[in-house]
Amino acid sequence: MPACPAPSNRRARCSTRWPSREGRQLSGPAAARRFATQRLRDRLAERGRRWALRRQGRDPARLRLSSSRIYILPTPAGMAFAVLLVTMLAGAMNYNNNLGFALGFVLAGLGIAGIYHAHGILDGLQLHCLGAEPVFAGELLRVRFLLRDEAGVDRRELFLDWPGTAPVAAGPAALASRCVELPLATQRRGWQALPALRLQTRAPLGLVRAWSWVHIDSRQLVYPRPAPAGSVQPPAAAAASSTGRRPQSRDGDSFAGLRPYRPGDTPRRIVWRRYLRGTGLVVGEDHDSETQAPPCFDWDAMAGHSDARAARLARLVIDAAAAGVHWRLRLPGSELGSAGGQRHLHHCLARLAVAGLPADEA
Structure with a gap:
């Protein structure tokens, strides 16, 4: 982390510029705090991926998501909703307001129903890795996945992504079979292992985020x-x-080699200039382009x-x-x-x- 020079006076500010996630250059203490927060989030996410890999192991190219591998946490909107709900219920208890109790319990029921539906969007989903066509090093490897839904569940707002990349929508929820293509950056030639794949959703209310890690044991070839x-x-x-x-010889004949004449060779392949010099009958080995x-x-x-x-x-x-x-x-x-x-x-x-x-x- 670059060090901030000592200020010459109390009003001096640190001019260190920090890269943001969107690629813009930010400066000031707020940017430093944001950068530190983002690094902390990335470290926690990396530890979560490693823990999921130790817990679940490597996955085959075709698998079905089960309840044991689905994780749910509240979003910032969900945490604000929970604080508002607790405040509302505390106020209803303080003032003995039955209408406040009723509204609080209704909202709590909506939140619980949102958790249930977010879990159901991922539960039972079938995933099949179709692989990718080989590309040259430095190009994007486009890995294709087939999503199948045999239970008829409304799986809306489903996204797939690699770590550190933008999520890709899985397509219309009404389709029973959907093909999703995820771009993956390549650096060098050889076999490239697929990183951890994340399937996530915030439907239906956006109060919680449900996701599942998939570690497919597959490698793709990079030219x-x-x-x-x-x-x-x-x-x-x-x-x-x-x-x-x-290739031209010094005599101007078109051939790459010579051999002695054999009965059955066509006269067109005989090098007559060599014959006139008294070297005998020789045949151009590669007189035709086919040979x-x-x-x-x-x-x-x-x-x-x-x-x-x-x-x-x-x-x-x-x-x-x-x-x-x-x-x-x-x-x-x-x-x-x-x-x-x-x-x-x-x-x-x-x-x-x-x-x-x-x-x-x-």
Whole structure:
């Protein structure tokens, strides 16, 4: 926490600026108190999540919320309502006012009914984690959840969120099956575990907040962030394939290798210039584009640390897929054969996502 300089006089104020939850810069003692209060709330929430994890354990991808994992606390409006209710009943007792007693008991009944309904919105709700499509590091991972209601309960004002993110509404309460998409920030490549998911509601009166923590035992794959376009020089074979040109020999013939003539070879593939020089009949091995060897992108040929290598190789395979050529990928301990297309691209990106990472992260 930055220290406030000693004031030169009694009217001097601390000019330290504190970030607010909404991103605005606040200053003054009030901002410092608000920042300290927010830090205390975050610490208490973190302890609550850890306690719930120890109590409930990890959850499967498909589960049903039960009463034992639903927690309820009053909101600020609920605490003000309770203070008002106690004051009203105390006044009715002091003045022996039956109308005050009646109004106080009616309001107390409404508060108790609100607690019951808030609990019922979460109780029995079925949750199914559908996963997310892989994204590149630094992009938002959009995790999809399916909410099912087979009891016909009016589950209105239901929200889902990760810790420290804005809640996302679950949609209309009348739908028996709803799909909710939650964005999740990613920082690096590899398998990313899902944080604690919170389902909460303040319906129907807003006097209490009911919530439940779900710790889904699931991981989502994050591709390496590719290097900027044009920053990685492809191998010569890859450059020739992407431009549609074949490697040229010093004689001007289009081939990548020579072999002796065998019976059955077409005359079009014979290198006649070599024959006229007296070297015998030789055939261009890669005279046709179909027989040209695909480029090989090698992990060991890249410089830098593992993340930098993965970024460069990701750029190469993306460019090769865009050019419509086949390629091979050589990684430590494995090699992906020659292929092309989107399926091969995603297969290579998935292998690059975990290449070079420790065993517990791969």
